[in-house]
Amino acid sequence: MLKLIKFEFLRKRMTFLVAIAVTALAQIYALYQYFKIDESVRTVINGDIFGIFVGVVALGFGLLYLIDVILLYRNDLFKQEGYMLFMTPHNGYKLLGAKLLFALLEGVCIAATYLLIIFLNAKIMHMGPINFSLSDIKPNEWQVIIKVLSISILGILEFALTVYLSFALFKSLFNNTRFKGLITFGIFIVINILKTKLVEVIGSLLGKTFETVNISSANMMLESVNAALNYGIVATLVSAVLLFAATGYLLENRINL
Amino acid sequence: MNYLINCINLQKNYMSKKALIDINLKFQEGKIYGLLGPNGSGKTTLMKIFADLHKQTSGELVICDEKPSHKTRAYVAYMPTENFIYGWMKVKESLGFYADMYADFDKEKAIELLKFMEIDMNQKVSSLSTGQRARLKITLTISRKAKIYMLDEPLNGLDPISRSKIKECIIDQFDAEGVMIISTHLVNEIEQILDEVVFLDHGEVILAGETEKMRLEKGKSLEEIYKEVYGHA
Numbered sequence: 001m002l003k004l005i006k007f008e009f010l011r012k013r014m015t016f017l018v019a020i021a022v023t024a025l026a027q028i029y030a031l032y033q034y035f036k037i038d039e040s041v042r043t044v045i046n047g048d049i050f051g052i053f054v055g056v057v058a059l060g061f062g063l064l065y066l067i068d069v070i071l072l073y074r075n076d077l078f079k080q081e082g083y084m085l086f087m088t089p090h091n092g093y094k095l096l097g098a099k100l101l102f103a104l105l106e107g108v109c110i111a112a113t114y115l116l117i118i119f120l121n122a123k124i125m126h127m128g129p130i131n132f133s134l135s136d137i138k139p140n141e142w143q144v145i146i147k148v149l150s151i152s153i154l155g156i157l158e159f160a161l162t163v164y165l166s167f168a169l170f171k172s173l174f175n176n177t178r179f180k181g182l183i184t185f186g187i188f189i190v191i192n193i194l195k196t197k198l199v200e201v202i203g204s205l206l207g208k209t210f211e212t213v214n215i216s217s218a219n220m221m222l223e224s225v226n227a228a229l230n231y232g233i234v235a236t237l238v239s240a241v242l243l244f245a246a247t248g249y250l251l252e253n254r255i256n257l
Numbered sequence: 258m259n260y261l262i263n264c265i266n267l268q269k270n271y272m273s274k275k276a277l278i279d280i281n282l283k284f285q286e287g288k289i290y291g292l293l294g295p296n297g298s299g300k301t302t303l304m305k306i307f308a309d310l311h312k313q314t315s316g317e318l319v320i321c322d323e324k325p326s327h328k329t330r331a332y333v334a335y336m337p338t339e340n341f342i343y344g345w346m347k348v349k350e351s352l353g354f355y356a357d358m359y360a361d362f363d364k365e366k367a368i369e370l371l372k373f374m375e376i377d378m379n380q381k382v383s384s385l386s387t388g389q390r391a392r393l394k395i396t397l398t399i400s401r402k403a404k405i406y407m408l409d410e411p412l413n414g415l416d417p418i419s420r421s422k423i424k425e426c427i428i429d430q431f432d433a434e435g436v437m438i439i440s441t442h443l444v445n446e447i448e449q450i451l452d453e454v455v456f457l458d459h460g461e462v463i464l465a466g467e468t469e470k471m472r473l474e475k476g477k478s479l480e481e482i483y484k485e486v487y488g489h490a
Contacts, residue, residue, distance in 0.1 A: 083341035
């Protein structure tokens with residue numbers, strides 16, 4: 001597994017270097033534009049500028065990350081060079097698992113870079129002292145934070161696996177058919193519909209749905225958030241496990257490269 | 258006699274198209290086989306099924322006493338006709354990849370072969386010429402201590418120097434305990450090294466047997482037999 005992850009890292013190292021260079025240049029350009037604004041105006045709208053900056057960077061990083069996660073698998077399955085990986089004596093589940101683990105590691109690195117950029121810009125833009133201490137967080141708040149992180153990670157995995165299963169179906173059961181792109185997209189839609197149905201089933205089994213959890217109320221309680229998160233985690237986990245099993249099975253038993 | 262590959266009534270369909278029809282073949286250790294036939298005859302499909310990159314539609318296949326799976330890939334060194342080595346890699350990194358992924362890969366042997374093939378270890382794969390890429394592909398494949406070697410069109414589109422180097426390499430490195438299957442339609446180039454041949458046409462085996470016996474029986478060279486068999490095409 002480690003060797004497979006090492007291979008993914010070697011493959012991506014040039015992309016990482018280019019991404020770092022582009023991010024650095026974009027940062028310099030953004031600061032140049034920021035300091036071009038008249039100081040009196042800047043002071044007034046400083047908070048707005050910072051807010052937009054935080055949002056735009058998050059959106060940019062998020063989009064690039066999702067595209068990269070898709071390409072991580074697509075390139076091996078659809079390009080001739082993928083034979084090099086699929087000829088190795090590793091089973092389909094292991095190949096898939098290595099890609100998912102790498103995607104998660106990549107996500108952690110991108111998230112860390114994002115936080116670093118935001119922190120540095122907050123300093124440069126004099127957004128005031130950041131009075132934040134981990135010891136200030138209460139135990140029940142920690143619970144929510146951990147659950148939000150868990151559901152985010154599971155959500156990324158589930159998204160990646162939905163795309164991967166579409167590709168795997170296309171290269172196995174629907175191989176050598178016409179309208180390649182259309183079929184793959186159709187499969188993606190069908191899997192999402194099935195996922196929604198699965199979430200409904202899990203919701204009814206747990207006796208909870210988003211409607212029964214009052215998260216829109218002004219008096220939203222931490223308990224309600226916790227319940228909604230529990231439900232979300234279970235649903236996403238079950239969905240991710242099923243998608244992983246199906247994709248791994250196809251890779252191992254049905255694939256036609 | 259030890260047969261490393263045994264297929265019974267092997268069939269492969271792509272939707273309504275039959276790519277392989279009732280293939281019954283056995284591949285014996287210590288022999289070099291030629292898989293001959295024009296484009297589209299089913300050579301590559303058959304090799305990909307042996308390499309576990311494709312799954313048969315029906316029929317039975319046994320590779321080294323096992324059903325094809327990721328486990329049998331450890332015994333099979335397959336060289337596809339496609340440029341399968343990642344272009345972003347340096348030559349030495351492709352060696353590293355093989356060393357990491359295959360327990361039977363002999364890195365020292367690969368380095369020696371690369372010298373013989375006149376390929377620079379520090380060159381990027383994407384910057385290699387067609388001939389150099391083909392030589393690298395065969396170096397990586399042959400440097401494994403596998404039981405079954407399969408080379409899909411190893412001489413296609415290559416200059417005479419590359420062809421001669423590759424042929425020399427195949428002869429020198431072949432292990433009597435293994436099986437080598439070479440698919441080609443450039444029969445005259447390799448006929449002298451083939452122990453047995455299998456002629457495929459439209460997914461069916463139309464002729465198979467020992468090369469020498471076939472030559473003597475028909476009083477013709479393998480290339481002439483090939484022309485006779487596929488003359489109708």
